[in-house]
Amino acid sequence: MIRVTRSAVIDAPIDRVWAVLRDFNSHNAWHPVVAESEIEGGEPSDQIGCVRRFTLRDGNHIREQLLALSDRDHVSTYCILDASVPLRRYVATLQLKRVTDGERTFWHWQSTFDAPPGRERELADMVGTDVYEGGFEGLRAYLRRARRATDRPTAASRPLAAGQTVPAQGVVVSAFGGPEVLRLQPLPARPPGPGEVRIRQTAVGVNYMDVYVRSGHYRLIEPPAVLGMEAAGVVVDVGDGVAHLLPGDRVAYACAPPGAYVGARTMPADQIVVLPDDVDEETAAALMLKGMTAAYLLHRTHRVRAGETILVHAAAGGVGLFLCQWARALGARVIGTVSSEDKARLARANGCELPLVGRDYRFAAAVKAATNGRGADVIYDGLGRAAMEENLEALALCGHWVSYGQASGPLSPIGPEALAAKSLTLSRPVLFHYIAERAALNEIAQQTFEALRAGVIRVERRHRYPLASAAEAHRDLEARRTSGPLVLLP
Amino acid sequence: MIKVYVSSVIEAPADAVWAQIRDFNGLPKWTPFVADSRIEGGMASDTVGCVRNFRLRDGGVIREQLLTLSDYDFQCTYSILESPMGVENYVATLKLTPVTDGGRTFAEWSAEFDCPPEREGELAQQIGHGVFQTGFDALKTLFRH
Numbered sequence: 001m002i003r004v005t006r007s008a009v010i011d012a013p014i015d016r017v018w019a020v021l022r023d024f025n026s027h028n029a030w031h032p033v034v035a036e037s038e039i040e041g042g043e044p045s046d047q048i049g050c051v052r053r054f055t056l057r058d059g060n061h062i063r064e065q066l067l068a069l070s071d072r073d074h075v076s077t078y079c080i081l082d083a084s085v086p087l088r089r090y091v092a093t094l095q096l097k098r099v100t101d102g103e104r105t106f107w108h109w110q111s112t113f114d115a116p117p118g119r120e121r122e123l124a125d126m127v128g129t130d131v132y133e134g135g136f137e138g139l140r141a142y143l144r145r146a147r148r149a150t151d152r153p154t155a156a157s158r159p160l161a162a163g164q165t166v167p168a169q170g171v172v173v174s175a176f177g178g179p180e181v182l183r184l185q186p187l188p189a190r191p192p193g194p195g196e197v198r199i200r201q202t203a204v205g206v207n208y209m210d211v212y213v214r215s216g217h218y219r220l221i222e223p224p225a226v227l228g229m230e231a232a233g234v235v236v237d238v239g240d241g242v243a244h245l246l247p248g249d250r251v252a253y254a255c256a257p258p259g260a261y262v263g264a265r266t267m268p269a270d271q272i273v274v275l276p277d278d279v280d281e282e283t284a285a286a287l288m289l290k291g292m293t294a295a296y297l298l299h300r301t302h303r304v305r306a307g308e309t310i311l312v313h314a315a316a317g318g319v320g321l322f323l324c325q326w327a328r329a330l331g332a333r334v335i336g337t338v339s340s341e342d343k344a345r346l347a348r349a350n351g352c353e354l355p356l357v358g359r360d361y362r363f364a365a366a367v368k369a370a371t372n373g374r375g376a377d378v379i380y381d382g383l384g385r386a387a388m389e390e391n392l393e394a395l396a397l398c399g400h401w402v403s404y405g406q407a408s409g410p411l412s413p414i415g416p417e418a419l420a421a422k423s424l425t426l427s428r429p430v431l432f433h434y435i436a437e438r439a440a441l442n443e444i445a446q447q448t449f450e451a452l453r454a455g456v457i458r459v460e461r462r463h464r465y466p467l468a469s470a471a472e473a474h475r476d477l478e479a480r481r482t483s484g485p486l487v488l489l490p
Numbered sequence: 491m492i493k494v495y496v497s498s499v500i501e502a503p504a505d506a507v508w509a510q511i512r513d514f515n516g517l518p519k520w521t522p523f524v525a526d527s528r529i530e531g532g533m534a535s536d537t538v539g540c541v542r543n544f545r546l547r548d549g550g551v552i553r554e555q556l557l558t559l560s561d562y563d564f565q566c567t568y569s570i571l572e573s574p575m576g577v578e579n580y581v582a583t584l585k586l587t588p589v590t591d592g593g594r595t596f597a598e599w600s601a602e603f604d605c606p607p608e609r610e611g612e613l614a615q616q617i618g619h620g621v622f623q624t625g626f627d628a629l630k631t632l633f634r635h
Contacts, residue, residue, distance in 0.1 A: 006590045009499050097596070101498035102498075
């Protein structure tokens, strides 16, 4: 017997959510996996014993019977009568509870069933992820749509004629090379296909990774191609099968493949995050990639604990500042490396207790001196090859070296015996693996927005450029002239 | 008999929040309104039946008895033996439920008790807001990352 449990908090009052869920045939309107559904025999959809017959988008068909319904306790229990999916003796209960703090709703969804031997994992994942987690997102989008129906239509929600492209400009890498290879040209966005979304972008984030992609160092594109991994904007329209996004939604993303330096973009929808009402698009574009990077580095790759000493390289850079702010809030002692006195001041003002100024990649002696010879428990390293020896030297026994960026070049091979000298851990993480699954992406994104809301991470100084001045932005970034995020405005 | 119910969402996994609140003698650590606390008779603070004797910051003294404790359900219930609030047959339940979507915690705190009808509104506010919601707000701050 397999048990699957999932739960969520919906930002709507319990009466609104229950009004939808108590209707046994409503899933047609809000569940992304349901194609068609009807109640057999024309019975009312809140009648105990009524049967819903429905087909899924993947072609499977299911008949389920309503066993119990309580308006007082907000409980609905039902079972599968027959189905083309081998979920045997499947009984499910959904229950809502009021969250008095904020007039929200807690939704608990659970089922037990048997599966053919060997298919337990597959079916448990299908129920937990596609049905339950998909249901949470689908209901949220449905409630947003219903709420928006009472608002005045805006320019973003005016319907487009079918097949119409959205005119826009974009910045293309004409050939691998320096900032001069960036060219502005017309790049209209085509209508979205199945699983895709089209976004009118209002802010684009510039990251050091864009420099590596432009120079050909990281072979992620073949010129001519568009740069950029991060942007925010408003959804114009969505393709088939996209249930978690609606025209007019304010959204942002930080993901591959490159292509964000544009005024409008059609792309896969699964890495798109809906922005909370209190996060504006420019801030989102300035912080999604760097903020989520800091989130996973400090909480997943290494769980930073109060009292640890951490070393942050490029402490006044985009990711560096967030690492300093957030690690300090977690109670860690933050030492940093920076390339100028101005940057030292900025780092110190943002949680870095001891910024070490230098441009020659030498810091280990200063780190040891500042820690009574012990060294740093964790090093968040964006420097790469040039700092390898000093990093090994600066680590404490049992320390964790997190190499998440390689500005001076990729690390040369390190054998396990080099780590054995001090029982070190070496991690070489990549953001995109940590957010590849939607549940993980939403969790890390929400964690980042919550940190922003609480003032733990702050975006104060930002450098704005028109989209047409992307080359200038790259020049400033490479010359180490900037402190804080760079944003291109289409 | 009146019932007070308050619920909230804490941005931390349920097992971590439970570890913080399961200590029946631990109120001073996570609530702002308790100054100090001890378990009478030297019993361990997770022993069903033990009595906590604690002092509020405003000076009042309260004695409460632990009736149930479940590390499996993340739930405990307790009753008031003595307090300056003027309530009778007061039994409260504190329960946590994991929110799998986001690794968060749904927290519920409720109490049932008898009191003079004219004091119901005032006591509901004092307990619901002054104790339960204030306690949850303190937990949220504690787990703010």
